[in-house]
Amino acid sequence: MSRSLWTALHDRLHQTIRQRALFAPHQAILIAVSGGQDSLCLARILVDLQPKWNWKLAIAHCDHRWRPDSQATADHVAALAIAWNLPIYREVAESIPKSEAEARVWRYDVLSAIAQAEGYSAIATGHTASDRAETLLFNLIRGSGADGLQALGWKRLLGSTLGLVRPLLETTRTETGKFCQAAELPVWDDATNQDLRYARNRIRHEVLPYLETHFNPQTERHLAHTMELLSADVEHLEQQAAALREQAMGDRSLEAIGLNRRILGQASLALQRRAVRQFLQQTLQFSPNFAQVEKVVSLISAPNRTRTDPFLKRAIAEVDGDWIWINDLPRSPHS
Numbered sequence: 001m002s003r004s005l006w007t008a009l010h011d012r013l014h015q016t017i018r019q020r021a022l023f024a025p026h027q028a029i030l031i032a033v034s035g036g037q038d039s040l041c042l043a044r045i046l047v048d049l050q051p052k053w054n055w056k057l058a059i060a061h062c063d064h065r066w067r068p069d070s071q072a073t074a075d076h077v078a079a080l081a082i083a084w085n086l087p088i089y090r091e092v093a094e095s096i097p098k099s100e101a102e103a104r105v106w107r108y109d110v111l112s113a114i115a116q117a118e119g120y121s122a123i124a125t126g127h128t129a130s131d132r133a134e135t136l137l138f139n140l141i142r143g144s145g146a147d148g149l150q151a152l153g154w155k156r157l158l159g160s161t162l163g164l165v166r167p168l169l170e171t172t173r174t175e176t177g178k179f180c181q182a183a184e185l186p187v188w189d190d191a192t193n194q195d196l197r198y199a200r201n202r203i204r205h206e207v208l209p210y211l212e213t214h215f216n217p218q219t220e221r222h223l224a225h226t227m228e229l230l231s232a233d234v235e236h237l238e239q240q241a242a243a244l245r246e247q248a249m250g251d252r253s254l255e256a257i258g259l260n261r262r263i264l265g266q267a268s269l270a271l272q273r274r275a276v277r278q279f280l281q282q283t284l285q286f287s288p289n290f291a292q293v294e295k296v297v298s299l300i301s302a303p304n305r306t307r308t309d310p311f312l313k314r315a316i317a318e319v320d321g322d323w324i325w326i327n328d329l330p331r332s333p334h335s
């Protein structure tokens with residue numbers, strides 16, 4: 001099942017993994033394989049690179065029960081894993097996810113649970129430069145800021161000992177397709193990828209080809225580069241904002257939680273927004289929207305005693321001299 005060959009893509013991936021420190025030698029890596037060309041290409045190349053790195057590899061497949069052939073897809077992926085002498089972990093959704101977003105949350109939960117239970121410290125996915133270009137366009141038309149536009153990064157922590165790694169971010173879908181053909185990899189065609197009712201697919205099959213024909217034949221690569229640049233910028237800003245938040249939070253031994261607005265006031269608006277968002281995420285354990293962050297940011301220069309409307313019906317932010325305090329409201333018995 002598949003033909004062994006060494007390609008320029010093997011060399012490129014080996015270099016990328018080394019230069020970006022994506023995986024360490026001897027690391028245990030769980031490869032998330034949908035059966036499509038991107039994740040099959042990734043799995044095959046990691047299997048071929050394995051002797052150089054001594055990784056412990058395995059394959060995981062999640063069956064969303066979305067299509068009539070979904071069990072056949074899972075069997076197909078399992079057969080491939082067995083042919084390559086790799087352990088295979090399969091999970092079937094108890095209830096069918098109602099949206100792409102719900103499926104994604106379930107999939108990452110399942111992959112993380114398998115990795116943690118079986119001792120894998122990385123999950124590798126087959127996201128490509130093409131996914132980056134599509135995600136960038138998709139989020140751009142929804143009005144995302146830099147954070148949304150750089151959504152697909154090389155490495156992300158899923159827990160204290162588990163990382164999500166995307167080694168193919170410099171490889172396009174055309175390249176993974178060519179590789180699968182040359183290596184005779186049995187790609188499972190997912191018919192929903194052609195379905196133009198999904199916005200993602202319209203971007204892939206209509207918008208990008210239009211831009212490439214009428215504006216710039218390298219559009220896909222250029223958009224992926226834009227995401228790469230934004231990714232590094234956002235990482236830097238997040239680190240700076242974390243330092244500002246730490247400084248502005250002052251003495252943590254106090255019972256109340258607050259931010260010092262004199263310290264925040266000396267920083268740029270970009271860092272103020274990020275520090276406030278991080279602070280709300282950390283203290284209230286929810287992801288604030290744009291308007292909620294703006295309200296708290298406006299308190300930095302507001303008159304004493306100004307207060308916001310309740311967040312999530314349970315907390316308010318209020319100015320007291322140099323401080324913005326977050327007060328948890330007493331819960332009503334009906335909330």
Ligand SMILES: Nc1ncnc2c1ncn2[C@@H]1O[C@H](COP(=O)(O)OP(=O)(O)OP(=O)(O)O)[C@@H](O)[C@H]1O
Nearest residue numbers: 032033034038039060061062063104124125126127
């Ligand atoms: N059913 C599946 N089982 C295992 N892994 C999967 C499955 N579906 C997707 N993946 C992994 O996720 C990668 C991206 O897949 P796809 O682009 O279809 O999903 P997505 O929902 O856009 O992903 P994400 O939400 O992570 O951006 C695949 O290359 C593969 O590694």
